[in-house]
Amino acid sequence: MKLRLVAPTALIDINGITELGYIRQESGMIAVGALTRHDQLAQEIIIQEKCPLLAEAASVIADQQVRNRGTIGGSLAHADPTADLPTACVALNASIITMNESESRSLTSSDFFRDFFNTALKEDEIIREVRIPIPPPKSGGAYAKLAKGHNDFALAAVASQISLGSDDLCKAINVVLGGIDSKPIHATETEKLLVGQTIDERLIRDVSLKAGDGLTPNPDFRATSELKLKMVRTLTEKTLRTAISRARGGI
Amino acid sequence: MEVSETAKEIEIKVDVNGKQYRQRVPSRMLLVDFLRDKLELTGTHIGCDTGHCGACTVMLNDVTVKSCLLLAAQANNSKILTIEGVSADGKLHQLQEAFLEHQGLQCGYCTPGMILSSLFLLKRNPAPSDDEIKRAIDGNLCRCTGYLGIVKAVKAAASRMGRGSPNQ
Numbered sequence: 001m002k003l004r005l006v007a008p009t010a011l012i013d014i015n016g017i018t019e020l021g022y023i024r025q026e027s028g029m030i031a032v033g034a035l036t037r038h039d040q041l042a043q044e045i046i047i048q049e050k051c052p053l054l055a056e057a058a059s060v061i062a063d064q065q066v067r068n069r070g071t072i073g074g075s076l077a078h079a080d081p082t083a084d085l086p087t088a089c090v091a092l093n094a095s096i097i098t099m100n101e102s103e104s105r106s107l108t109s110s111d112f113f114r115d116f117f118n119t120a121l122k123e124d125e126i127i128r129e130v131r132i133p134i135p136p137p138k139s140g141g142a143y144a145k146l147a148k149g150h151n152d153f154a155l156a157a158v159a160s161q162i163s164l165g166s167d168d169l170c171k172a173i174n175v176v177l178g179g180i181d182s183k184p185i186h187a188t189e190t191e192k193l194l195v196g197q198t199i200d201e202r203l204i205r206d207v208s209l210k211a212g213d214g215l216t217p218n219p220d221f222r223a224t225s226e227l228k229l230k231m232v233r234t235l236t237e238k239t240l241r242t243a244i245s246r247a248r249g250g251i
Numbered sequence: 252m253e254v255s256e257t258a259k260e261i262e263i264k265v266d267v268n269g270k271q272y273r274q275r276v277p278s279r280m281l282l283v284d285f286l287r288d289k290l291e292l293t294g295t296h297i298g299c300d301t302g303h304c305g306a307c308t309v310m311l312n313d314v315t316v317k318s319c320l321l322l323a324a325q326a327n328n329s330k331i332l333t334i335e336g337v338s339a340d341g342k343l344h345q346l347q348e349a350f351l352e353h354q355g356l357q358c359g360y361c362t363p364g365m366i367l368s369s370l371f372l373l374k375r376n377p378a379p380s381d382d383e384i385k386r387a388i389d390g391n392l393c394r395c396t397g398y399l400g401i402v403k404a405v406k407a408a409a410s411r412m413g414r415g416s417p418n419q
Contacts, residue, residue, distance in 0.1 A: 002302060013322075013324070013325055015325060039314075062390065063305070063389040063391075064372075064387060064390055065315045065316050065368070065390045066317070066320075068314040069314075069316050069321075
């Protein structure tokens with residue numbers, strides 16, 4: 001509203017539904033209530049331990065005052081392609097639980113985000129909860145973004161989440177790019193080259209060069225398309241290195 | 252919260268600096284305008300009015316927020332601390348004294364927000380490093396000091412408050 005993107009005739013403040021602010025560990029997943037503040041996500045030990053990339057993404061959102069007030073539900077529903085939490089949620093295979101007066105729906109975060117500021121939310125729905133599957137043992141993730149300053153939205157961001165099998169080969173991998181397209185997108189070429197492989201320093205460098213292949217990032221007044229692609233490669237390398245070391249050595 | 256028929260005005264009840272207020276406010280009124288124009292607490296400043304500068308920072312239920320990004324109606328039933336509530340009995344808070352001593356201000360426009368952001372930091376982290384202080388005041392712009400005096404002041408206050416009584 002401050003940016004005059006919308007001018008609603010009526011506004012309902014859901015901050016009064018205080019029971020929607022929670023972080024709970026349930027069977028095989030972490031349930032995060034829609035009204036959970038960014039600051040709570042960044043500070044919560046379960047999040048830091050089980051999905052550090054989410055804590056990292058939350059901790060680099062804007063500034064302390066905004067993190068004290070902004071919510072995960074608000075960020076996801078707003079669906080700014082350069083925001084931090086949408087990219088992080090896609091990388092963690094999170095589900096988004098919506099509700100209206102009579103029913104509740106569960107959507108994968110990939111299905112939830114549709115376009116710039118556009119989601120699968122219906123007019124009468126709100127987000128109720130975000131469910132993050134707890135990554136199996138030998139998993140690790142990392143989030144990094146490049147912005148004009150701490151306070152700014154990402155020029156480019158990468159969230160990498162990796163799971164290793166008992167044989168130490170890469171069992172599952174998500175490399176998700178933010179700020180590049182109209183919604184968070186997978187670096188599919190990079191992911192393909194990593195699955196089933198032993199990940200070493202050389203492979204990390206090689207596959208990072210493929211991140212963003214075939215993509216033409218939206219240029220804006222802060223960065224050209226070429227610069228964004230370069231940043232994506234660098235950030236992919238950086239997050240993969242951290243993710244793999246976390247997967248191997250504990251967090 | 253009682254909403255009038257046209258919803259053009261909303262009655263709110265707030266605790267500001269320990270004082271109770273019950274007032275009818277236009278539903279579109281920002282919290283910062285309520286504090287400044289209705290309660291005449293003009294220590295909370297308006298710098299940019301778009302959520303960037305942090306001059307309007309206040310504490311809402313013990314956490315810092317930008318009062319230009321909230322409607323007054325959203326503060327209903329809340330406890331607010333503004334810069335006027337930081338000093339007590341005409342005596343400056345130790346953090347304010349440190350800002351004076353270490354030249355943590357020049358024109359003073361950003362100072363109320365800086366003080367509240369620093370207070371929030373010190374509550375959470377009584378002995379912050381320079382980097383932690385810089386991150387904590389990320390959301391507060393200062394166009395005079397170059398920030399060095401502010402970082403020094405917060406550090407000095409931390410060590411002084413660590414020694415003295417917890418609140419003052």
